[in-house]
Amino acid sequence: MAKEFDLNEVEVWDGNYAASQALRQAQIDVVAAYPITPSTPIVEGYGSYVANGYVDGEFVMVESEHGAMSGCVGAAASGGRVATATSSQGFALMVEVLYQASGMRLPIVLTVVNRALASPLNVRGDHSDMYLGRDSGWIQIDAFNPQEAYDLTLCAFRMGEHLDVRLPVMVHQDGFTTSHKAQNVTPLKDEVAYAFVGDYVPVNDMLDFSRPVTHGAQTEEDWHYEHKAKQHKALMDSRTVIDEVFADFKALTGREYKRVESYLMDDAEVAIVVLGSSVETAVLAAKQLREEEGIKAGVVSPRCFRPFPYDLVRDALDIPTLKAVSCLDKSAPGGAMGALFNEVSAAVYTTKARPMMTNYIYGLGGRDFAVDEAKRIFKEQKAHADAGHITTDIQQFSGLRGPKLGFFQTRRD
Amino acid sequence: MVEIRWHSRAGQGAVTGAKGLGSVVATTGKQVQAYALYGSAKRGAAMNAYNRIDDEPITNQETKMFPDYVFVIDPALAFTDDITKNDKPDTQYIITTHFSKDELIAQIPALQDKADRVHVVDCMQISLDTIGRAMPNTPILGAFMKVSKMYDLDFFLENMKKVLSKFPQKIIDANMEAITRAYNEVK
Numbered sequence: 001m002a003k004e005f006d007l008n009e010v011e012v013w014d015g016n017y018a019a020s021q022a023l024r025q026a027q028i029d030v031v032a033a034y035p036i037t038p039s040t041p042i043v044e045g046y047g048s049y050v051a052n053g054y055v056d057g058e059f060v061m062v063e064s065e066h067g068a069m070s071g072c073v074g075a076a077a078s079g080g081r082v083a084t085a086t087s088s089q090g091f092a093l094m095v096e097v098l099y100q101a102s103g104m105r106l107p108i109v110l111t112v113v114n115r116a117l118a119s120p121l122n123v124r125g126d127h128s129d130m131y132l133g134r135d136s137g138w139i140q141i142d143a144f145n146p147q148e149a150y151d152l153t154l155c156a157f158r159m160g161e162h163l164d165v166r167l168p169v170m171v172h173q174d175g176f177t178t179s180h181k182a183q184n185v186t187p188l189k190d191e192v193a194y195a196f197v198g199d200y201v202p203v204n205d206m207l208d209f210s211r212p213v214t215h216g217a218q219t220e221e222d223w224h225y226e227h228k229a230k231q232h233k234a235l236m237d238s239r240t241v242i243d244e245v246f247a248d249f250k251a252l253t254g255r256e257y258k259r260v261e262s263y264l265m266d267d268a269e270v271a272i273v274v275l276g277s278s279v280e281t282a283v284l285a286a287k288q289l290r291e292e293e294g295i296k297a298g299v300v301s302p303r304c305f306r307p308f309p310y311d312l313v314r315d316a317l318d319i320p321t322l323k324a325v326s327c328l329d330k331s332a333p334g335g336a337m338g339a340l341f342n343e344v345s346a347a348v349y350t351t352k353a354r355p356m357m358t359n360y361i362y363g364l365g366g367r368d369f370a371v372d373e374a375k376r377i378f379k380e381q382k383a384h385a386d387a388g389h390i391t392t393d394i395q396q397f398s399g400l401r402g403p404k405l406g407f408f409q410t411r412r413d
Numbered sequence: 414m415v416e417i418r419w420h421s422r423a424g425q426g427a428v429t430g431a432k433g434l435g436s437v438v439a440t441t442g443k444q445v446q447a448y449a450l451y452g453s454a455k456r457g458a459a460m461n462a463y464n465r466i467d468d469e470p471i472t473n474q475e476t477k478m479f480p481d482y483v484f485v486i487d488p489a490l491a492f493t494d495d496i497t498k499n500d501k502p503d504t505q506y507i508i509t510t511h512f513s514k515d516e517l518i519a520q521i522p523a524l525q526d527k528a529d530r531v532h533v534v535d536c537m538q539i540s541l542d543t544i545g546r547a548m549p550n551t552p553i554l555g556a557f558m559k560v561s562k563m564y565d566l567d568f569f570l571e572n573m574k575k576v577l578s579k580f581p582q583k584i585i586d587a588n589m590e591a592i593t594r595a596y597n598e599v600k
Contacts, residue, residue, distance in 0.1 A: 280472035
């Protein structure tokens with residue numbers, strides 16, 4: 001029996017420690033992990049809980065992140081609760097196995113501490129790894145601060161393991177900005193947290209010898225397509241389960257989460273759509289702009305990055321007063337508009353309001369996102385709203401040194 | 414909102430000090446942030462740590478700040494770091510040095526119009542005398558309590574003991590002595 005961990009009502013934890021404590025409380029059967037900056041302390045912390053008797057499960061040291069996710073797939077197929085952590089290059093090395101995990105419908109939880117991808121080598125936070133996972137068939141939930149990293153890691157087990165879902169779940173937090181920033185965190189007692197997560201229910205487990213099953217089978221043109229369609233449907237249908245889990249978590253803790261978070265949007269004329277810790281900075285900028293200059297600014301964030309909340313993004317941005325929206329992508333777009341811009345624009349196209357849409361690339365490799373920069377972006381949106389057309393390039397780079405960089409203009413002929 | 418920027422070298426305990434301060438402050442119901450700007454930094458490299466303290470939940474996730482207090486916990490960094498960067502008209506400086514306040518200010522042009530806001534304390538000597546090695550992170554907090562009047566010394570010591578509870582009693586006692594001396598000696 002695992003020892004109970006002595007916790008204060010309010011702790012001062014960084015995002016890594018918060019995530020590792022949530023993993024401990026979920027009483028995972030197998031963690032197979034290979035540490036990488038900036039998520040190393042999650043693995044390190046979990047290893048110490050195992051060594052000191054706070055966890056009954058196994059900690060498996062492996063030779064790489066490919067090995068880590070492969071170990072997780074094996075353990076999950078065998079019938080256990082499984083989780084691991086990674087970042088950046090480690091995430092990239094896991095990618096092949098991420099698709100296997102989701103295709104085999106194994107509810108593994110992966111805590112991802114978002115970090116840039118090389119080259120050039122960079123250990124700091126951006127969303128390159130999170131975006132790399134966006135077609136992998138995993139549920140992806142985004143935490144903006146350490147409290148949320150803790151809360152959402154607990155929620156992730158409930159979402160993925162639900163019998164109507166059975167899909168793996170990533171819980172994202174921003175490298176360094178969240179993972180290494182200590183803030184007030186109110187944890188649950190061990191028994192309360194575990195009761196919320198619940199006992200693991202195996203499905204088609206390989207260790208049930210009375211009922212032999214095959215995992216990871218081969219299907220060609222005869223059945224592959226049907227499997228992938230079922231998998232997509234399961235991911236789309238997980239929306240209701242995600243909402244239920246958030247509702248149960250609110251009933252337990254009073255802390256409310258939604259698949260799309262909206263701030264100050266009721267009468268907004270201009271809005272920023274953004275992910276991760278930058279959401280909090282953008283909300284602060286919006287509050288200040290409302291007080292200082294009377295600009296009606298608001299912020300929207302898809303807390304649930306996958307399944308992409310097309311429905312709720314549309315609702316959040318179908319505001320009659322809304323004139324201009326800027327989507328901020330913290331990942332090098334590689335010769336396209338930012339992914340968040342593309343996905344949000346597609347949802348907004350079906351609204352009555354049809355606000356003007358622009359795209360900023362920002363914060364690559366951990367470039368600081370300043371309150372003043374968020375204000376500047378809001379003011380550019382306000383200029384579009386006043387002029388009645390987009391007055392800048394449609395895609396711009398925010399906070400870039402050197403000459404301005406931008407692409408594409410509105411056709412006004 | 415109170416904002417604090419630490420100037421330190423990796424290995425001198427600025428991150429631990431910032432988190433320790435945050436933990437003490439959080440016990441009084443306030444909201445805190447403690448973070449640092451490092452990554453691939455090696456032991457001895459100049460680095461910054463930061464604290465934010467407020468009554469309301471803190472949502473500013475920007476790294477840069479306009480500090481109310483600047484702690485310089487390595488003596489040489491007062492000369493080589495831009496310690497007055499982003500300062501305000503009332504920013505207070507608490508600097509570890511073996512120089513007197515007048516001697517120090519005479520050597521650092523950036524501090525010359527801020528003499529009434531500069532406080533000096535020799536955290537290096539204090540930690541060598543008490544803890545037995547150069548570990549200026551906890552004594553600087555004693556000096557901060559004196560300068561800021563944030564908490565009584567006794568209240569702060571009691572809560573710091575809890576933060577340090579995983580260490581042997583001897584080390585806890587030495588840190589308490591270091592904090593007390595810095596509280597009494599800061600000028």
